[in-house]
Amino acid sequence: MSTVPETHAIATPSRIPRFGLWLFLLSESMIFAALLSARFALQGTYRPAELNQSLGLAITLILLTSSFTANRAEVAIAHGKTSMFLRNLLATILLGVLFLVGVVVLEWPEAMHFAPPSSGYGTVFFTMTGMHAAHVLSGVLILSLIYRLGRRGAFGPGRLWGVEGAVKYWHFVDIVWVFFYPALYLVR
Numbered sequence: 001m002s003t004v005p006e007t008h009a010i011a012t013p014s015r016i017p018r019f020g021l022w023l024f025l026l027s028e029s030m031i032f033a034a035l036l037s038a039r040f041a042l043q044g045t046y047r048p049a050e051l052n053q054s055l056g057l058a059i060t061l062i063l064l065t066s067s068f069t070a071n072r073a074e075v076a077i078a079h080g081k082t083s084m085f086l087r088n089l090l091a092t093i094l095l096g097v098l099f100l101v102g103v104v105v106l107e108w109p110e111a112m113h114f115a116p117p118s119s120g121y122g123t124v125f126f127t128m129t130g131m132h133a134a135h136v137l138s139g140v141l142i143l144s145l146i147y148r149l150g151r152r153g154a155f156g157p158g159r160l161w162g163v164e165g166a167v168k169y170w171h172f173v174d175i176v177w178v179f180f181y182p183a184l185y186l187v188r
Contacts, residue, residue, distance in 0.1 A: 066095035
């Protein structure tokens with residue numbers, strides 16, 4: 001009977017969750033790629049002139065800033081700086097909520113006037129922003145759970161997987177918006 005040394009093991013316990021997360025993000029990428037391609041297949045480069053460019057840019061900057069604070073939170077906890085971790089994670093959560101308010105509370109009612117969901121562009125706009133908003137909401141909920149666990153001391157140097165996974169998901173959601181924003185607000 002031979003045993004394989006752990007250094008040669010194909011799937012160590014620490015690699016399995018990371019591999020699973022990457023598979024999940026890959027599958028989610030396919031959904032967002034389909035939405036992005038549908039935007040151009042259905043509407044070409046059409047964009048209503050009434051679309052609020054300033055609001056689109058503002059919510060984009062909010063989301064990009066949240067990626068910065070998420071990264072700072074992850075780095076802080078990796079170095080054992082719990083209070084800095086919690087501050088930055090809370091800032092990320094608040095920025096995510098602010099993004100959602102910008103899209104759902106401000107942008108959607110305004111867009112209903114010139115691109116209702118029954119119109120071609122409205123269908124594309126509300127589907128893409130709605131799917132993205134659902135992912136932002138789930139990210140906010142995950143980060144809130146991580147924040148709660150972090151307040152209880154669940155994370156620190158060597159105990160990072162929950163933070164790492166949540167932050168990777170958050171960055172993924174931000175990257176999706178980097179593609180959605182120009183497709184919805186800038187292409188003409």
